[in-house]
Amino acid sequence: MILSESIEDYLKAIYTLQEKESPVSTSALAARLQVAPASVTQMLKKLDLMKPHLVRYKKHHGVELTPHGEKIAVEVIRHHRLIELFLQQALGMSWDEVDREAERLEHVVSPHLADRMAHVLGNPQFDPHGDPIPQKDGSFPVSDLMCLLKLEAGQSGVVRRVRDADPELLRYVAGLGIVPGSQIHVVDKGPFDGPIHVRLHPANGQEQYALGQTVASQIFVELVAG
Amino acid sequence: MILSESIEDYLKAIYTLQEKESPVSTSALAARLQVAPASVTQMLKKLDLMKPHLVRYKKHHGVELTPHGEKIAVEVIRHHRLIELFLQQALGMSWDEVDREAERLEHVVSPHLADRMAHVLGNPQFDPHGDPIPQKDGSFPVSDLMCLLKLEAGQSGVVRRVRDADPELLRYVAGLGIVPGSQIHVVDKGPFDGPIHVRLHPANGQEQYALGQTVASQIFVELVAG
DNA sequence: TTCCAAGTTTAATTCAAGTGAAATCGGAGC
DNA sequence: GCTCCGATTTCACTTGAATTAAACTTGGAA
Numbered sequence: 001m002i003l004s005e006s007i008e009d010y011l012k013a014i015y016t017l018q019e020k021e022s023p024v025s026t027s028a029l030a031a032r033l034q035v036a037p038a039s040v041t042q043m044l045k046k047l048d049l050m051k052p053h054l055v056r057y058k059k060h061h062g063v064e065l066t067p068h069g070e071k072i073a074v075e076v077i078r079h080h081r082l083i084e085l086f087l088q089q090a091l092g093m094s095w096d097e098v099d100r101e102a103e104r105l106e107h108v109v110s111p112h113l114a115d116r117m118a119h120v121l122g123n124p125q126f127d128p129h130g131d132p133i134p135q136k137d138g139s140f141p142v143s144d145l146m147c148l149l150k151l152e153a154g155q156s157g158v159v160r161r162v163r164d165a166d167p168e169l170l171r172y173v174a175g176l177g178i179v180p181g182s183q184i185h186v187v188d189k190g191p192f193d194g195p196i197h198v199r200l201h202p203a204n205g206q207e208q209y210a211l212g213q214t215v216a217s218q219i220f221v222e223l224v225a226g
Numbered sequence: 227m228i229l230s231e232s233i234e235d236y237l238k239a240i241y242t243l244q245e246k247e248s249p250v251s252t253s254a255l256a257a258r259l260q261v262a263p264a265s266v267t268q269m270l271k272k273l274d275l276m277k278p279h280l281v282r283y284k285k286h287h288g289v290e291l292t293p294h295g296e297k298i299a300v301e302v303i304r305h306h307r308l309i310e311l312f313l314q315q316a317l318g319m320s321w322d323e324v325d326r327e328a329e330r331l332e333h334v335v336s337p338h339l340a341d342r343m344a345h346v347l348g349n350p351q352f353d354p355h356g357d358p359i360p361q362k363d364g365s366f367p368v369s370d371l372m373c374l375l376k377l378e379a380g381q382s383g384v385v386r387r388v389r390d391a392d393p394e395l396l397r398y399v400a401g402l403g404i405v406p407g408s409q410i411h412v413v414d415k416g417p418f419d420g421p422i423h424v425r426l427h428p429a430n431g432q433e434q435y436a437l438g439q440t441v442a443s444q445i446f447v448e449l450v451a452g
Numbered sequence: 453t454t455c456c457a458a459g460t461t462t463a464a465t466t467c468a469a470g471t472g473a474a475a476t477c478g479g480a481g482c
Numbered sequence: 483g484c485t486c487c488g489a490t491t492t493c494a495c496t497t498g499a500a501t502t503a504a505a506c507t508t509g510g511a512a
């Protein structure tokens with residue numbers, strides 16, 4: 001069965017939105033995919049009627065993926081993240097440009113090619129942004145990360161994941177030296193959701209940065225003593 | 227300017243057919259692209275009217291690519307061949323499966339990614355089938371190959387190129403041990419376009435094969451003494 | 453019970469590509 | 483120059499995917 005790019009994007013969007021609210025509302029999808037709510041309704045009706053049942057859709061009550069739909073969503077995500085990592089590792093592309101490229105490639109890469117990439121990369125568990133790469137059986141590697149926002153003053157962590165919503169933001173934090181693997185120490189936290197003052201470890205010249213909420217919310221760390 | 231896959235396929239087809247006859251006829255294109263002649267006429271009119279002038283089309287007199295159209299065709303071909311070689315070299319995919327994969331990837335790979343692949347491969351000149359890979363400036367590496375059909379009995383050559391029109395054929399000749407790099411000796415040639423009897427060198431058990439016209443016409447060699 | 457934001461329906465539109473059948477062109481041969 | 487046939491173009495549609503604006507329901511909070 002061959003699915004259009006658009007359908008794959010809908011399934012992927014439903015999958016990610018499901019983590020926050022399930023079932024997923026029409027308007028949430030419309031906002032995420034940048035289309036009119038009417039377009040979403042049309043597509044959901046279509047998906048619900050497809051030969052292999054991809055979603056469960058009840059009028060006025062949102063959608064959920066069926067196991068089959070979820071399988072496809074996870075496969076697309078797997079392709080996306082493998083491609084990102086591959087472009088970075090094997091082709092030396094930079095951290096912030098791989099997402100755009102992967103967005104187009106994910107829909108045309110065959111499962112076989114994806115497996116070849118995974119093999120060459122040594123069946124990796126995380127992509128360049130630290131996002132978990134689903135395995136071929138659909139399972140996700142587990143990791144116990146904490147959002148930088150949640151750290152208290154005095155705590156330290158190793159950066160494991162930086163969400164890839166905005167390439168600008170990626171370039172900004174990378175410019176500060178914050179990439180997966182770097183160790184961060186929270187020096188201070190402003191009150192009332194104020195900025196978070198962090199220092200990189202090992203400190204290169206005692207540089208200290210004040211990160212806003214938006215930036216800090218995209219960074220996830222593994223806690224370490226220190 | 228973003229061109230559809232279909233347009234890129236038309237330009238590529240015109241480019242390759244131009245080597246044989248120029249201007250290229252509507253029916254030749256229709257046959258190559260497996261569409262009705264009427265569809266070709268429609269598309270040619272559209273291409274002739276496009277903002278950047280891609281083709282020169284005169285009713286009832288065929289098409290030719292403009293320099294601009296040729297540039298795009300060559301770029302698509304460059305992508306295709308780089309992808310083929312990359313899939314084989316870097317990902318260990320087999321000789322006969324890379325073409326199908328490249329056919330889809332060629333349209334979504336960015337020029338930058340193509341350059342990265344070329345770099346990693348050491349700016350190669352020929353793809354796995356021996357087809358020349360256009361350089362970034364559009365120039366083709368030159369090589370002085372001879373079609374196996376043209377060899378006389380007693381002559382030898384090193385296989386440099388096997389056209390990739392048909393994966394079945396590729397698998398067949400690869401099964402015989404005929405791949406780029408292998409040395410071939412023409413033992414005998416049947417009269418009246420009969421089969422060509424060849425032996426591989428170094429001969430493994432004196433195996434001798436009779437190749438038909440169709441097969442031999444797809445194989446190109448570099449002459450060697452012997 | 454009312455009311456309105458969220459969601460759905462309707463009736464289109466747009467765009468890209470393709471088709472069969474009928475009309476037409478142009479060059480080879482008389 | 484004329485005729486004719488195959489190649490080509492025109493015409494009028496079809497398909498298919500994706501989208502929309504505007505009018506309409508609906509579910510559930512107050």
